Amino acid sequence: MTGLIFLIPIALFMGLIGLVAFIWAQKSGQFEDMEGAAYRILEDDDDKPL
Amino acid sequence: MSDILTDLADAGCPQGLGPAEASPKTGLGDPAPFVVRSKGLSRLELSVRGAKCGACLSKIEKAVKVLPGVTEARLNLSNGQMRVAWEGDLPPAHITAAISDLGYGVAPLDPERDEDEARREERRLLTAMGVAGFAAANIMLLSVSVWAGAGEMGESTRAIMHMISGAIAIPVVLFAGRTFFASAWRVLSRGRANMDVPISLAVLLALGVSVWETALGGEHAYFDACVMLLFFLLIGRFLDARLRRRAHAAASDLAALQARSVTRINVSGQAESVRAREVIPGDMILLSPGERAVVDMDVVEGTSELDESLVSGESTPILTSPGARVYAGAVVLGQAIKGRAVAMAADSLMADIGRMLEAGEQRRSTYRKIAERAVSIYVPAVHTIALLTFIGWLLAGVGVREAIFIACSTLIITCPCALALAAPVTQVVASGRLFRAGVFLKSGDALERLAGADHVVFDKTGTLTLGEPQLVKEGVAPETLAAAAQLARASRHPLSRALVAAEGAGPVARNVTEHAGLGLEGEVDGVRARLGSAEWVGVETTVNDGPTLWFSRGDEAPTQLRFRDHFQEDAADVLAGLKQRGLSFEIVSGDTETAVARTAEALGISQWTAEVSPKGKVERLEALRAEGKKVLMIGDGLNDAGALSLAHASMAPGGAMDVSQSASDAVYSGKGLGAILTTLDTSRRARSIMLQNFGLAALYNLIAVPIAVAGFASPLVAAIAMSASSLIVTLNALRQNVPAKA
Numbered sequence: 001m002t003g004l005i006f007l008i009p010i011a012l013f014m015g016l017i018g019l020v021a022f023i024w025a026q027k028s029g030q031f032e033d034m035e036g037a038a039y040r041i042l043e044d045d046d047d048k049p050l
Numbered sequence: 051m052s053d054i055l056t057d058l059a060d061a062g063c064p065q066g067l068g069p070a071e072a073s074p075k076t077g078l079g080d081p082a083p084f085v086v087r088s089k090g091l092s093r094l095e096l097s098v099r100g101a102k103c104g105a106c107l108s109k110i111e112k113a114v115k116v117l118p119g120v121t122e123a124r125l126n127l128s129n130g131q132m133r134v135a136w137e138g139d140l141p142p143a144h145i146t147a148a149i150s151d152l153g154y155g156v157a158p159l160d161p162e163r164d165e166d167e168a169r170r171e172e173r174r175l176l177t178a179m180g181v182a183g184f185a186a187a188n189i190m191l192l193s194v195s196v197w198a199g200a201g202e203m204g205e206s207t208r209a210i211m212h213m214i215s216g217a218i219a220i221p222v223v224l225f226a227g228r229t230f231f232a233s234a235w236r237v238l239s240r241g242r243a244n245m246d247v248p249i250s251l252a253v254l255l256a257l258g259v260s261v262w263e264t265a266l267g268g269e270h271a272y273f274d275a276c277v278m279l280l281f282f283l284l285i286g287r288f289l290d291a292r293l294r295r296r297a298h299a300a301a302s303d304l305a306a307l308q309a310r311s312v313t314r315i316n317v318s319g320q321a322e323s324v325r326a327r328e329v330i331p332g333d334m335i336l337l338s339p340g341e342r343a344v345v346d347m348d349v350v351e352g353t354s355e356l357d358e359s360l361v362s363g364e365s366t367p368i369l370t371s372p373g374a375r376v377y378a379g380a381v382v383l384g385q386a387i388k389g390r391a392v393a394m395a396a397d398s399l400m401a402d403i404g405r406m407l408e409a410g411e412q413r414r415s416t417y418r419k420i421a422e423r424a425v426s427i428y429v430p431a432v433h434t435i436a437l438l439t440f441i442g443w444l445l446a447g448v449g450v451r452e453a454i455f456i457a458c459s460t461l462i463i464t465c466p467c468a469l470a471l472a473a474p475v476t477q478v479v480a481s482g483r484l485f486r487a488g489v490f491l492k493s494g495d496a497l498e499r500l501a502g503a504d505h506v507v508f509d510k511t512g513t514l515t516l517g518e519p520q521l522v523k524e525g526v527a528p529e530t531l532a533a534a535a536q537l538a539r540a541s542r543h544p545l546s547r548a549l550v551a552a553e554g555a556g557p558v559a560r561n562v563t564e565h566a567g568l569g570l571e572g573e574v575d576g577v578r579a580r581l582g583s584a585e586w587v588g589v590e591t592t593v594n595d596g597p598t599l600w601f602s603r604g605d606e607a608p609t610q611l612r613f614r615d616h617f618q619e620d621a622a623d624v625l626a627g628l629k630q631r632g633l634s635f636e637i638v639s640g641d642t643e644t645a646v647a648r649t650a651e652a653l654g655i656s657q658w659t660a661e662v663s664p665k666g667k668v669e670r671l672e673a674l675r676a677e678g679k680k681v682l683m684i685g686d687g688l689n690d691a692g693a694l695s696l697a698h699a700s701m702a703p704g705g706a707m708d709v710s711q712s713a714s715d716a717v718y719s720g721k722g723l724g725a726i727l728t729t730l731d732t733s734r735r736a737r738s739i740m741l742q743n744f745g746l747a748a749l750y751n752l753i754a755v756p757i758a759v760a761g762f763a764s765p766l767v768a769a770i771a772m773s774a775s776s777l778i779v780t781l782n783a784l785r786q787n788v789p790a791k792a
């Protein structure tokens with residue numbers, strides 16, 4: 001049972017990381033254009049040669 | 051590169067998913083008034099129509115990025131909005147021209163538009179959903195160990211588990227449940243109830259009871275149920291909000307109409323480009339050839355032909371001269387005209403039609419959604435059952451604590467998770483299907499109304515017919531047509547355009563002059579030639595055989611060129627399909643009697659009315675409603691807008707006037723009328739699935755309520771029952787994506 005003392009906080013912490021990542025993604029507009037994003041990964045000419 | 055891009059054969063979506071805009075420049079003013087400048091950077095937001103796929107995306111973005119000084123060009127494919135930022139003095143008109151040259155429709159968006167409220171609401175719901183999801187998963191982790199360890203786990207360990215659960219649940223419920231609490235409070239303070247009342251009551255009661263039980267070291271706590279309940283409900287709420295915002299995005303096309311700019315002639319006689327809504331009555335407005343009037347005005351100078359088909363439904367252009375009134379929506383076909391504005395842009399789209407729209411919307415809001423009807427039975431029933439359970443157990447002598455606990459578990463287990471998901475999930479799946487079929491649904495309840503329609507009223511021009519005259523080539527020598535086309539290429543008149551469309555690109559006649567209301571004159575291969583009305587070439591005719599042009603060259607006898615407005619190719623099939631589905635139909639058109647009669651006869655429609663005013667259309671619909679018919683109105687003109695908003699359900703083609711699009715429940719794009727049948731079938735299937743879902747939810751309650759009332763609903767049972775019912779309802783809705791048996 002003593003294992004719970006650190007296992008529960010670890011579990012909660014990992015869940016929290018996921019939640020923070022989700023809120024960040026949402027705030028930074030990652031879900032604004034779900035359709036366009038699917039096509040954008042197929043485009044390969046946005047890196048201009050230096 | 052840009053030459054390849056601007057190749058006309060390449061216009062519009064390269065995969066053919068959307069129609070290329072035939073006349074992208076029509077009605078498009080200078081976007082300059084909508085540019086926002088800060089720190090040497092100019093920004094402009096545009097609404098792009100017709101972009102459907104990845105190729106469209108890169109085609110449009112590349113075309114804009116190659117313009118000098120452009121630092122950012124990003125098109126949002128989901129809502130068709132594009133953000134452009136640039137340095138230096140690139141005229142914004144070049145940006146819109148670059149996009150419209152590719153065959154896409156483009157209009158500037160007003161930076162001060164207020165669509166952000168809906169977006170904020172959706173974001174709030176999504177964040178709340180994420181938080182509730184996180185909490186539900188973590189509390190479930192703890193709850194499962196409590197349930198699994200029943201009998202073995204020590205009381206102090208269980209208490210700690212409950213306390214941790216509570217520590218997560220309390221802030222999360224307060225945060226994620228705000229939407230429900232606020233809405234419940236709003237309706238309660240007005241003495242009414244909605245679905246949010248039992249939700250709030252169940253969640254808060256369960257939370258309170260669980261805190262109390264935890265404090266007393268009790269065996270059961272409902273923290274997991276509270277949070278899971280909110281999580282499921284928020285999924286439904288979020289889907290609903292997203293659907294509504296999509297509809298809102300459609301309405302922002304209407305805002306784009308308001309965002310059009312106008313050329314105003316100021317006191318010193320100079321032309322300046324201003325926003326349409328800055329125009330006040332008395333302003334002098336210049337309308338260039340091809341431009342669409344944005345405000346009602348009286349012509350002061352210039353004579354020109356106007357295409358008023360979107361205003362009145364009349365397909366033949368009319369001649370306007372000083373003193374005449376030009377209504378917003380009319381397109382100038384000949385020379386530029388000057389006029390004095392007689393109304394503000396907001397009042398201009400014919401105040402009459404605006405009032406009709408409002409009246410229609412009010413009528414329509416009296417329609418009660420299936421979900422609302424379900425809730426009105428559900429809310430009192432659940433509360434009565436919970437109260438009776440409490441009193442019953444109290445009388446049975448189990449003590450207040452136990453009685454409250456059981457009543458509370460009844461409330462939780464009957465909480466309308468499945469009910470709240472039943473409608474939105476079905477609507478989202480159905481509207482997604484329709485979206486892929488090129489039908490854009492404006493609201494979720496539109497599906498229910500479309501499914502209930504039993505009588506279809508068609509507008510003629512632009513709906514049953516293509517709305518564009520097409521040349522009848524039979525009986526005319528090809529070289530005569532080629533010569534006539536040389537003259538026609540110099541004109542914007544719809545008949546000239548139809549002639550050019552039939553003949554394709556080629557040389558243009560020299561020294562062409564256009565005489566409003568008469569026709570064109572110019573030199574074709576060195577010979578003087580005329581193209582225009584019978585009067586213009588000196589022919590006397592009394593036969594009215596639809597729209598015609600006369601062409602004469604040198605001393606040759608004049609030739610008559612006839613035009614027909616063709617039916618949509620699949621019109622007959624669609625009408626047969628409607629009949630098969632048990633719907634009756636009729637034509638109500640603003641066009642002339644001969645034109646309507648010919649269409650009706652050709653398509654075998656026995657019931658038709660011609661030369662109907664916008665008000666007349668509304669009256670016709672009122673009469674049909676009085677007969678008890680549920681009318682599906684299909685129309686595209688401004689003159690249909692009132693009728694569209696009044697009808698039980700309505701659809702408009704993608705090429706329709708913005709006002710008509712926003713007045714209707716669904717907008718269909720692409721060629722033909724086939725989308726109407728698809729929409730009817732999809733909506734009927736969606737309605738039956740929705741009803742099934744409500745049936746399943748009722749069945750669930752029929753089983754769950756006795757268990758809860760009898761006091762057997764432990765948190766474990768509640769968790770399984772709630773998620774199972776939500777899953778079943780969702781899976782049933784997804785069944786729509788499985789093709790129906792042929």
